[in-house]
Amino acid sequence: MQVSVESTSALERRLTIGVPAERIESEVTKRLQQTARRAKVPGFRPGKVPMSVIRQRYEDSARQEALGDLIQSSFYEAIVAEKLNPAGAPSVEPKVFEKGKDLEYVATFEIYPEIQVAGFEGITVERPQAEVSEADVDNMLDILRKQNTRFEAVERAAENGDQLNIDFVGKIEGEAFAGGSAKGTALVLGSGRMIPGFEDALVGAKAGEERVITPTFPEDYQNLELAGKTAEFTVTVNAVAAPVLPELNEQFFALFGASEGGLEGFRAEVRKNMERELRQAIKSKVKNQVMEGLLAANTVELPKALVANEVQRLRVQAVQQFGGNIKPEQLPAELFEEQAKRRVSLGLIIAEVVKQAELKPDDARVRELIEEMASAYQEPEQVVAWYYKNEQQLGEVRSVVLEEQVVDTVLQKAKVTDKPVSYEEAVKPAAAPGAAE
Template sequence: MQVSVESTSALERRMTVGVPVERIETEVNKRLQQTARRAKVPGFRPGKVPMSVIRQRYEASARQEALGDLIQETFYEAVVEQKLNPAGAPAVEPKPFEKGKDLEYVATFEVFPEFQVQGFESIAIERLQAEVGDADVDNMLDILRKQNTRFEVAERAAENGDQLNIDFVGKIEGEAFAGGSAKGTQLVLGSGRMIPGFEDALVGAKAGEERVINPTFPEDYQNLDLAGKVAEFTVTVNSVSAPQLPELNEEFFAQFGVKDGGLEGFRAEVRKNMERELRQAIKSKVKNQVMDGLLAANPIEVPKALLSNEVNRLRVQAVQQFGGNIKPEQLPAELFEEQAKRRVVLGLIVAEVVKQFELKPDEERVRELIQEMASAYQEPEQVVAWYYKNDQQMNEVRSVVLEEQVVDTVLQKANVTDKAVSYEEAVKPAEAPKAD
């Protein structure tokens, strides 16, 4: 087999492969012999058909099949021989083939970029330091109570925070418009659910009252036919309900799976969850900084095949997330290209760090991560056992741990400074990178 390789760009290779006629004929004869054992030809018993008849009937198809298989086989033999690492399937151009002569074809494909990850010392990391204080726990208890607010009918005028049950009919220039009317709608004043001015105009209303209000649709309203227009809504208030925060009692604690220990036991459980959230938030922010730093220090060219595959994955994810009667391929590729490129480049860089430093998943860290994830459930032992019985889930956890080890490897060489902050600042979402 003769192989020659030409570099047509930084990542593209044009490989010419010549397959000797002897190998072609061997493969053709092998297929004809297999066909002869099972061929049914009138006038002959199975397995007794003369080879001359088999050749006459089946040689063309056997040769075509052999050529296709040989192209696949010899392509992979050639890339191994040439120490090439294809990043996607090749585009194959067979040259005109003549029986009795060698087969020659050209395969064009991209290879993975070859590089060494560098610039660790130039990466600046700000690592947050925070603790969960008593005041933070108190604040979280208030949040949990507000999230479980109940509304009770109140015989008074509506205030911000009250829940109104309303009927309304909307018109623009005297004409009703689609989506502008509803009955029995529950609306919490101050929630910002309706267009600006709608909820404010209902403050002070009482049950049984009818009000005519004139809010204006925003200029950037999603329905362009309504954007910027003044509407007239006739609103009937059916009821006014005031918010009632639940008491911190056994019934409330039981909603969160805490049945023993009273208030102190509940506070301890809340603190434990907050501490877990804090650790995860700090770890995530450090990881994002590390990944941003690696990207900045290691600009590499991305194989088009990998980028295209990642764009398609993101298209599928978008359709699954938002639904709708749309096929993934109908979404414009440019919507996802920047995010896809970041993910592909990071994948290549992380893989190279693993290779350079010969990293392997630390099984003790794998066990600790599974136990931490399981601690969020009421029966953690069962969750741990489930993970260890599920190979796919275990491999996913090992991938997470390996990525954490990559981050730790970078931190050992990067410029790291610690910064003391409050719990709220530490868990506050950072500005998200373009893709993760």
């Protein structure tokens, strides 16, 4: 087999591969012999069909099949021999594809870039330092109570925080518009669910009252036909209900699966969950800074095939997340290109750090991470067992641990400073750089 390599760009390679005619004919004959053993031809017993008849009937299809397989196998042999690492499927262009002649074709493809990750010493990381205080637990209990607020009917005028049951009909310049009317809608005043001015105009209303209000749609409203226009809504208030926070009692604790230990036991469970959230938030913020530092310190030439594959993955994710009757391919590639480049760059850099540092997933850390995730469930032992029986899920955890080990490797040389912050500041999500990972 003859192979020549041409570099057409930094990452693109052009292989010209020649396969001897003898090898082709040998593969064709092998397939025809296999066909002869099972072919059913009228006038002949199975397995007794003359080879001349077999060739006449099946040689063309056998040759096409043999050529397809030989292109695949010879391409693999060539990249192994030339020590090339393709980053995507090759584009194959036949040059000589005739019976009795050597097969010759050109395969064009991109290779993975050669990377030597560096610059760890120039990466700066600000690591949040925080603890869960009793006041933080008190605040969390208040949040949990508000999330489980119930509403009871009252006879007074509506106040902010009350829930109204309303019917409304909206018009613009005397004409009703799509989505501008509803019946029996529950609306909490001050929730910001409706356009500016709508909820404020209902403060002070009583059950049975009808009000005509004239709020204006924002200039940047998603429906451009309504943006910036003033509407007239006729609103009928059917009922007014005041919020009632639940008591911190056994019934409330049971909503969260805490049936023992009373208030102190519930506080301890809440604190444990908050501490787990705090650890994860700090770990995430440190990781994000490390990844940004690696990207800033290392410029990577990106194979177009890898970026295109990542763009397609992001398209599929967008369709799954937002729904709609569209195909991923209908979403413009430009929407995802920068995010795709960032992901591919990080993936290549992380893989190189793993290679340079000879990292492997630490089994003890894998176990520790699985146990921490399982601790949020009522039967943690069953969750741990499930992970270890599910190879795909276990593989994902190992990947997470391996990334954590990459972060640790960088932190050993990076400039790290600890910054004391409150619990709330520590768990507050950081603004995603570029696009969310």
